[in-house]
Amino acid sequence: MNAGTARLSLRTPYLIFIGNQTDPTYAKTGLGLVQWCGDRVAGQLRFGEKPVDLGVPDLTLEAAVALGARSLVIGVAPVGGVIPGDWWDIIRQGAELGLDIVSGLHGRLATVPGLADAAQRGGGRLVDIRVPPANIPVGTGRKRSGQRVLMLGTDCAVGKKYSALALAASLQALGVKATFRATGQTGILIAGEGMPIDAVVADFVSGAAELLSPDNDPAHWDVIEGQGSLFHPGYAAVTLGLLHGSQPDAIVICHDATRRVVSGWPDYVLPTLAECRDLGLTLGRRTNPAIRCVGFSINTSRLPAAERAGYLRRIEEETGLPCVDPIATGCEAIGRRLIE
């Protein structure tokens, strides 16, 4: 439990635990943190033969604490999903030294033998970023100050987090006050705070989304990472609660150019971009009648390179809105449309 907090909030800088993991596939979280919030990463903790190298300083626990690190982030998934005992020994030592221990693993940190005691002695916290904060209220629907843009996907895993991060960066580069608001684990680690929206009890999903983007300066933009899809047979409830609670002024439709069916649900054909936009606007109007679509953000990495520009241009012509690939072209065109 992360009781008494309005939303999850992490302490930085991070020391990233890599252990003796040698496969970069299992170190995605750590790699993402260095890419997106390298300024808040103090270093990495590695041992064994040829562990993955994030390209940041190697630090001992003691050195990291001396440099001001506040959290030991488990930045790897162990092969097979079970953390070996010698990893826990080191993580316990980190807790003894007062570091917060931050985990996105399925098991709760408090159930690891001796870890809660170590944290109590050290004075740090155990933070399970899969676990929502306690006492989330029911959504009020009250209009909040400040402005919000939400990523809506045709499916899961089409680039919503990447699009939101790129759009927030573009807005900041344009001189606009903007904050990335995280709704999933990796996003929460990158932002240092957020709401694991899909783990919230259904009655409170829109309330959780309201907590995630509170009142703000009238000119400030919250750029909210999406989750799931309104067309997803498993996860649409999460998406609708997030949409209602975010009460976005604007939506960006996110898609993978080569995806035809819901990933893992092969009987479910994906909606068209226009269908996704229209349903998002229809449902979003309930809590923000002024909602509008400001563009499309497409992962074109699996298209032949020669087809990319034509694909994006065709969508722009069909919709009259900017269409970008957040990696290949960046999100500046959508950022400009947002503030024009």
Place this chain on the structure above:
Amino acid sequence: MNAGTARLSLRTPYLIFIGNQTDPTYAKTGLGLVQWCGDRVAGQLRFGEKPVDLGVPDLTLEAAVALGARSLVIGVAPVGGVIPGDWWDIIRQGAELGLDIVSGLHGRLATVPGLADAAQRGGGRLVDIRVPPANIPVGTGRKRSGQRVLMLGTDCAVGKKYSALALAASLQALGVKATFRATGQTGILIAGEGMPIDAVVADFVSGAAELLSPDNDPAHWDVIEGQGSLFHPGYAAVTLGLLHGSQPDAIVICHDATRRVVSGWPDYVLPTLAECRDLGLTLGRRTNPAIRCVGFSINTSRLPAAERAGYLRRIEEETGLPCVDPIATGCEAIGRRLIE
């Protein structure tokens, strides 16, 4: 935790605990049980001066067990919300005798001192009907056999449970195999099983709805109690997950004739009946393309009696579908439309 069960399942007959509660307002659950499933109520357990009388036999714990009662249902809410100690003494005795203890209270039964031990000695269970079963899967979207009709409301508390119970009864009277499927606490007590859908973690809401109405005979109808409203700023996520997971062949729109705004959310004007129907069909088509609306079920109890018939007839003329008041006219017209 109600681990290892696909959905909550209660053992009947019930002994209904009334204690010394004298105010019928606080005995609504018990009164509802006698009204809707009186054949599964063995009796009531009362003491003190002038306690509420459900009109069923007064039984001691021992007499109830001798008559075959399987569950002691806490059928009252105590004034102030806190169960007095002498009530718990008697409930513990019931557990010692092997009765399941069934509660819809906020606090967990397992936290009541001595109650878990008493249940273990007696061999019965502690069942918190607010707590979903463990291990609910993500919704699959797989088409199930059998037929389903779901109540969709313009708001909470407009008569969805009552409509579903009345419609199931009408179908049975017409010779159709039909089962009421409960999604809320009172409904679960009435049905003896069900799914507290609003307490399920958001990622699993549609999966929970799938468990609630499993494969069945092709001619069998599940009549599914609804929850919330697709237009509710707090609870729409619950409603959408229930809609997707139920994959209903038919929907009934439920409404209170005098309600103008969302109850408790005065800034939110209710949708029209046509808007509610159209959005339900649009979203429901995702998991059942053959979904259709079969009628409207309206609570007209707050209309002047002279206006009722005209109100219902006007909706029938506008929509071409049956429009009933589930109490004043019953749901037979909708049942006939469902099976024609």
